[in-house]
Amino acid sequence: xxxxxxxxLTPVEAGAxxxxxxxxxxxxxxxxxxxxxxEALLETGHITAAILFLITxxxxxxxxxxxAGLPNQLGDLLAETRLDFFWIMVIYVALMIFLxxxxxxxxxxxxxxxxxxPLIEPMGLSLVWFGIISVVGAEIGLLTPPLGISxxxxxxxxxxxxxxxxxxxxxAFPFALVMLIVLILLIRFPSLSTAILH
Numbered sequence: 001x002x003x004x005x006x007x008x009l010t011p012v013e014a015g016a017x018x019x020x021x022x023x024x025x026x027x028x029x030x031x032x033x034x035x036x037x038x039e040a041l042l043e044t045g046h047i048t049a050a051i052l053f054l055i056t057x058x059x060x061x062x063x064x065x066x067x068a069g070l071p072n073q074l075g076d077l078l079a080e081t082r083l084d085f086f087w088i089m090v091i092y093v094a095l096m097i098f099l100x101x102x103x104x105x106x107x108x109x110x111x112x113x114x115x116x117x118p119l120i121e122p123m124g125l126s127l128v129w130f131g132i133i134s135v136v137g138a139e140i141g142l143l144t145p146p147l148g149i150s151x152x153x154x155x156x157x158x159x160x161x162x163x164x165x166x167x168x169x170x171x172a173f174p175f176a177l178v179m180l181i182v183l184i185l186l187i188r189f190p191s192l193s194t195a196i197l198h
Contacts, residue, residue: 043159050156054149055104065111074115085123089187092116093137100141101148108138129186129193136183143176145169 003009009017026032032040083091092112099108113134120130142150151168158168186193 047157051153054152054156059104059107061103061107083119088116088119089133093133093183093187096134096137097141097144100138101144101146102141104149105135105138105142108141109134126190126194129190132193133183133186136179136186140176140179140183143169143172143179148172 003017004011004014023032023037095112096108099112103111113130117130121127139150142148145151148169151165151172154172155163155165155168
């Protein structure tokens with residue numbers, strides 16, 4: 001964490017450094033045998049494969065939507081209706097949360113943000129605020145049934161058959177609810193997202 005907060009390491013690099021340090025400590029203390037190391041590698045491979053399969057499927061679905069021309073049609077429809085700020089944000093947040101149940105965050109942002117950016121910019125709103133709204137909305141979707149990817153990833157990493165996918169979704173619900181409240185506050189009071197910058 002110190003490396004992340006000081007800017008020396010990215011989150012990915014910090015994770016790799018932490019894993020390497022943990023491995024070194026286990027070897028030096030004599031608590032990890034070669035067999036244990038091999039089993040840890042196999043388990044890591046299974047978990048990584050499950051996560052990457054979900055992300056790959058989401059990316060394929062995202063590509064399919066793009067090839068079908070759905071984003072362009074939706075953008076044209078929104079531009080023609082000339083909705084006010086409230087309804088634009090209602091549609092935007094609903095779309096972000098819905099797509100969050102199907103796609104990964106990067107795919108959602110690549111599909112949805114370009115559709116709404118031309119509608120948001122003329123209003124003179126902060127793009128930092130818009131970016132925060134986008135990320136929080138997508139993250140709520142990742143915790144939302146029926147296809148919240150984050151919950152499936154958590155279930156795939158668990159080695160306990162007593163915990164069902166339903167239990168994971170129920171456990172994630174309070175966090176999704178708090179994030180939704182934060183999202184509503186950010187939309188109602190945009191200055192909350194940029195106050196620290198000033």
